[in-house]
Amino acid sequence: MEANLFVQLNAHTEGAAREVRGRAASETEISDFRVIDNGEGGSSSASGSDTEDEGKAAVHVMMLSPPKKGGGSRGERWTLSSASIIHFIHLRHLSTFPHFLSLTRNSPPGHTLKRLNSASVPLLASPTLSRELLDSRMFSSVFSRGVHVRSVTSASLRHRPVPQPAKVVNTVAKLSSAGPRRQNMTPPTAYQEDPSAGPMLRFQKFLPKLPVPTLQETADRYLKSLKPLLTEQELQNTKTAVAEFIREGGVGQQLQDKLLAKAQNPHVNNWLSDWWNDAAYLAYRDPVVPYVSYFYSYKDDRKRRSPVKRAAAITTSVLKFKKMVDEKRLEPEYMRGLPMCMDSYKWMFNACRIPEKPADYPVKYDHESNKHFVVARKNRFYKVLHEVDGIQLGTRELEAQFARVLELANAEKTPAIGALTSENRDTWTEVRRMMIETSPENKKALQLIESASFIVCLDDTSPVTLEERAHQYWHGDGRNRFFDKPLQFIINENGTAGFMGEHSMMDGTPTHRLNDYLNDQIFNNRIDFAASDIRSNIPEPMPISFELSEDIIGAIDNAQQNFRDVIGLHELKVLAYLGYGKGLIKKFKCSPDAYVQMIIQLAYFKMYGKNRPTYESAATRRFQEGRTETCRTVSEESVAWCKSMMDPDADPKTCISNLRAALNAHVAYITTASEGKGVDRHLFGLKKLLHPDAALPGIYADPAYGYSSSWFLSTSQLSSEYFNGYGWSQVIDQGYGIAYMINESNLQFNIVSKKQGCERMQFYLTDAANDMRELMESELETKAKL
Known part of the structure; x- marks a missing residue:
């Protein structure tokens, strides 16, 4: 039928x-x-x-x-x-x-x-x-x-x-x-x-498997990306090293054959994923916060100024999304109409990163056996059931639970266990072992947090400005958090709210979807906030208690001081640029993302007089277990355009032509990267196959390899009508982390660095955006006269 x-x-x-x-x-x-x-x-x-x-x-x-x-x-x-x-x-x-x-x-x-x-x-x-x-x-x-x-x-x-x-x-x-x-x-x-x-x-x-580019493809693309960054002599040295690496029968070909064998193994879903998860995240020893974690800042909910009401609304929406994930009913995501890998969603709920040497590891708990979430308030954690007798708690029931947590937290002070998760990963590994050895109750307490569906942080601060909010959601005071959890929803005393994510097993697209969904549910009144009875058999929030020795308390004190020292090295600025946004950029017939990337390139050139290696993430989730590839933003075309913009004698038509060439080059590279044919992951995979005792091939010993993957600008775009900010840290000490949002009539930049001059970068981003508008409007005016 x-x-x-x-x-x-x-x-x-x-x-x-x-x-x-x-x-x-x-x-x-x-x-x-x-x-x-x-x-x-x-x-x-x-x-x-x-x-x-x-x-x-x-x-x-x-x-x-x-x-x-x-x-x-x-x-x-x-x-x-x-x-x-x-x-x-x-x-x-x-x-x-x-x-x-x-x-x-x-x-x-x-x-x-x-x-x-x-x-x-x-x-x-x-x-x-x-x-x-x-x-x-x-x-x-x-x-x-x-x-x-x-x-x-x-x-x-x-x-x-x-x-x-x-x-x-x-x-x-x-x-x-x-x-x-x-x-x-x-x-x-x-x-x-x-x-x-x-x-x-x-x-x-x-889903298709992540492809392996040919050696020649990667060599050509690699050399092209280096040309605007190196001197003629440096480039010639690199060409020699690359030619030796890819020659017939050479070490590159041997490594390529091994990589192809791994990629074609029917038992391997993705030749890159295990290496990448380990090297980029789990084996990374610096603190998760601020170097790995990221945040979203929500717009205000004027109907729910009370923190308990907003926390209840957010929790209800999250649980609705969680149910679809647990039951595998969530519709897949699509990129250019093609289904994307949904494997990372299994690490969204009831999951945690566990510290270990030499590399951390993720754990996933059964959702049927762990129907609770954790509330953090004044450095203490509370277990709260989100389902009783097979029925999810309603919003009024959740409000009552959050209100009770506020009462309980006022009654007793406790050392900030969560601060330990802000430590260097090796240090946290040792302290966690010490805690478990001190008392079996500590192991149970840790497992209650690690197995929780997610964490709701009820902070006792009231951030107002965009920068205050960014600081609160990006790192807070380092105490009222458990930074190993992938999902932490943060609600402040004044009802403002946001999200903090741990990056190791999920990239931003799944959590972006989750956070967009929960806000859509709330702001479009898709949640039943009507009065309902509060059941009498709902257990009270349970304080999660630890037995702390003097050594553990000392470790907590050290963690808090180390956290303050690390955060103190950083500065953060938020630029809300109101001059124009996506609407006008599209009138210019430009790709909005590529256009904003050129704003960043021009701003950097204005500030430093040169362009340096720039990273933009390109999603590869159309492949099994795909995550990201690097888009190398700096191109010959982008550098030529920046130089023409700084030339007072340059003809505007030349500048416009150069800009369009730079935009086309950027779109072409990010498209290629999204197809799994970027430079960086391929070279990384080949290098991973070297025998530990083997001599390092010239392509990797060449200074250009390290320099070209030192991201002086780490950038990415994410936009949501429900967010008023998002961001993360820089990736090298001399660099910037620039997160940007492209809205219809405005642009927003979150700028982070280790005291490199975020305020000056803020100024130059504004200046560059203004210059580009003036340039492109001249073209519109010319066309209008024809």
Whole structure:
């Protein structure tokens, strides 16, 4: 038995909206409607559906409007024919839509389960359907009220007669807004699905493996990236070392063969992931805070100024997201229409980083056995159940729990156990062992924290300015935290709030999605805040107690002093640039991200008179266990542009031409890096395969290798309508960490360094942004006169 989803489009909507950005549903909840073609009979089955149908079926999307010229007769429709994932819509929200959705069976032919008609709201289609194969495209429909109907898998177009709707029956498919917005592409046919893995992981084992670039590809790209950074003699020395490394039968070829063998091993999902997780994070011995952790700062919630109310709202939303992750119902993320690896989500909840020598290790606890979270208040930790008798605590119940924690914390002072997690990792390893040896109660107490779903920190501070908030969420006072936990939600005395993440097993995209989701739930009133009874059988928050020896107390004191010393080395500035934002940048016909990268390059050039190695993260999560690759921002084109901008005699047309060349070079590199063909991870992997006793090849001994991967600028972009800031640390002592947000009408930069001059950098970023606006507006004015 086959099922089809039909979407009727009026003829005038053909070709509209090449890119549907997705106005998130404001009046309905959207979740996955999954129907899988198993090649046999069966009925449809929906995740979270109210329908009684069970089993499996194929889902198709049809265009009912007349095809383009030459595309067939009016009585035909194009069919996207393959197993598909559909974002379906709760039918109670369709009463005002002019189009109908029908779910039909072809046994008997034309049998209609549901049909709705009404008046006049336009439906957009992207891209325009044609007779051509849609193997790499996606058919996407968006109702003007923000409700999404989307097909996800690849398909080819073919004629199919229009079935005649018949008997109407009352079947409803239910949705939630968990699914991410997807751009107008669809996974190729190679992307199969595993229904048994659940919606979240259905593509996982069919994702492509991270590729291994050829030696020649990496050599060419590496030398090109070095040309604007080195002198002629330095570059010539590097060319000699590279040529020796990649020669036929040379050491590079031997290492490449080993790397290819690892990549092709069917038992290895990703040739890089174990090395990278260890070298970049787990074996890193400096303190997690401030060198590894990162933060998001939330916009104010004017309805919930009370910290307990805001904490309850945030916790409720987080638990809602957690439930989808635990049950593997969360819709996968997509990049350019392709499904992304969701493996890192397993490290989101009920997980922790454990200190150890020579490298830390992650632990994951069973979520069914650990239905609690931890609240930190005045340096003490409390265990709070988030589910009792199989029922999640409601917002009023959570408010009562948080209020009780505030009372308990006022009654007794305690040493700041959490400060130990801010220590050098080897030091924390030794102290943790000492704690466990001192008392078995300490081991139990640590495990309660480490196994918790997440941590909610109720801080007794009231940050107001963007910089005060950034400091609070990035590091705080180092005491009311447990820095080894991947998720810490921070609520201040004045109701301001934010998030702190531990980076070792997850990059920013999963936690960005989580934090965006929880704020969307709150600000769009998707949570039931109505009054409800507080159950009498909910246990009181349980203080987590430790038995502390004099040595442990001494270690805590040392940790607090070391924390103050480390943080004291840093400075932080926030630039809220109000001159313009994404809207105007797009009018300039520029990539917003590449444009802001050039703002940073020009600002650095203005400040130092030269450009230096710059890192921007490029996501490689389209591959199994993929994380990031380096985008080397500095190019010949970007340096030429910076120089022309500083030349008082340069013609504006030349500057504009140079800027566009720099933007194109940046987009090309970051695209290549996202495809797993960057320079840095490949060279890193080859080096890891060297025998410990082997001589270091010239390419690695060459000073250019170390210099070109010393990130004087470590940058990344993340934007959310619910955040007013985010950031992290610099990665070298002489460098800057610059996190930026690109909003519609403004830009925001979080600038961190070890006393390198953040205030001056703030000034030059403003100056560079102003110069670029003046330059590009001159082009707009010229075109307007034509």
